[in-house]
Amino acid sequence: MTDEQQMLRDSAERYLRDNYAFAERQILADRGEPIDQSHWQAFVEMGWATMPFSEADGGFGFGLAATVPLAELFGYYLVREPLLESVLVAGSVIASGPEAARQRFLPGIMDGSIIATVPHPPDPLPTLLKQGDQLIIQGRLEYVPSGGSATHLVTPANHGDALNWVIVDLAREGALRDVFMTHDGRLGGHITLDVTLDPQSLLLSGVPAETAHKTAYHRAMLLATAEGVGAMQAALDLTVEYTRQRYQFGQPLSSFQALQHRMADMLIQIELSRSLLGAACLATDQGTDDAAELTLAAKAKVDAAARGVTQEAIQMHGGIATTNEYRVGHYFKRMALLASWPQHRDALVEEFIRIRRETN
């Protein structure tokens, strides 16, 4: 990490630790507020929305290895605002689009006025029709993460046999949303589209769209992996702290070897996940051949590890952790939902196997 990157990470940690209070998060989540406006503004002011974009586009040009520490912190502090998804996933697709689209949408991503989200890899894909100068997108996208809080949807769509990526302003006529609260304190949505788009909304077509497709979903995996590493670390820290303070049979729970070994196993799983995450980000930044394999491995590892770690955290806390008021169960819920994002684990492993067999 450069000094600049280290400073960004440190200031983020300070801000989230001192300001991102769990109790307030819960009040807003329970009210169904899409985001906390004051936090959102603070995130933007601290430069978190500009990190990955090129200097030409007005960003810092940070690679993934430099940006994932922030995602880990988002996991650790249970940040519910979809800033990093908007910036690192949807933003990466926009940033690989043509000049006109970048100029039109990236400033909004970077100043926080656009919250863009990406759906699960849609099946079937929405269709893109061309009528003269106009584009029409039609389709239905279900369980879109942050689909209720986003202002824009960045989605793949088919025009004939060609893959495209488009950006859809969800305020436009013909964009309908069923919004629901999700168990991780966010707002999801089913989105039905029959929207007329202007030409600048077409971000990519053909081969570049396919490349962007892979890039976007692999970034989504790494972002979720990083969030998972942070969430697991928080769940372990809380568990260690709690078992030290909780006395039963006249001694702290942390003095029982049965529990110590299970906490050691939690740490082992976290460190293994962290190792793969770091390697996958570095490989992605450097564009090495093993980037895809490492990315799939990292996400598959975190899915399994986080399930175990967050379940164990609840078990070792006991009853208190089954309450909505107590923090640790929220890591369990968040990780449960991230497990199917962007695809379920078996599909990732299947893809991992395919790549392995191709390269071996």
Place this chain on the structure above:
Amino acid sequence: MTDYTTFRNSIRDFLAEALTPDLQRAGALTTSVFSDFDAALRWQKKLHGKGWVAPDWPEEYGGPGWDIQQRYIFQEECKLANAPSLVMMGIQMLGPMLMHYGTEQQKKHYLPRMLSGEDIWCQGYSEPGAGSDLASLKTSAVQDGDDYVVTGTKIWTSMAHHANRIFCLVRTDKTVKPQAGISFLLVDLDTPGITISPIVSLDGQVEQCQVFFDEVRVPVVNLVGNENDGWSVAKFLLEYERGGHNFTIDVKKQLRKIYRQAELAPWGASCRSEDRVFQHRLAEAEIDAMALEQTELRIKGTAEAGGNPGALSSLVKVVGTELGQRLNELSMDLVGPAAGPMCLEALDPTYSGDTAVPEHALTTMAEYINNRAATIYGGTAEIQRSIIAKKVLGL
């Protein structure tokens, strides 16, 4: 900057010439930490000619002066080319310890003999009543003139039946707390009063022994470190036992075997490598192998930067050994009934007759059996978890 590709090629060139088919055979038939003893010794002599016996040693003591990456490459190339494993208790454990705690005289005398293979060392730590609770050991050493008189017994002493020397933890003070009354002694196994009795392992072979000491006279100059300071000496040495190993290399070798076994194991009209259930099980293990590799690289990075990886070495010991055991299970499932026949004679590298099982299944059962010890020796998986709990989590 070092050109690692050139370095790797130079190792390969050396192996192509020096690693003769009989030595390779011994490497391929290795079913535990130890290879056929005679082959290992012959291999050590060849490495000694190049000055490559102890890659981790500083140059002043006869190491080759390689950096961490070069050492890794050397180990990897040797292992994957099926070089026999050297008997490492002297080179890997005692050597670094003597460099740190030994007298000039001890270093000058013992270190060169370790490299040449003139001395083969075994480790006298565990006792029948002192395993994980090592500090409760009872073998006693009582000073009498210029000698200690040693009485007691050591067990799980790997290779004692081939060794000529043993380094021992002995009790020199029974009146203080257990850790404070232990000393570290170097003992010649030819000394009168020593009996070595082999222990047959589950696979039917002998690697372990029990060593009995009946009023054995050991010169006081054979003490390493101060009297009653043996516990800190021993802890230093155990960290070497845990820290110096690259599990990723073992795992890569095991995976290579599994790929081959999966090609040869029938599955309907095809082979198990086409079986999706098997593919998923293997992929899960491969993902953990990648995580282990990246964690070992992190440790290497920390060490290169001069830091202490601390409890991460306990972490990789747990993960590396448990993953190794999982891979043994995959192999067992692939070879199926071919794991049954004992074929002990065929595991001797000089054997050239028929065997009841195909080559690819010859070592599978013995490896599965012997690798149960991996989570027991060098600090059990439970001890490692306790270390992690204490040192990292502060419990």
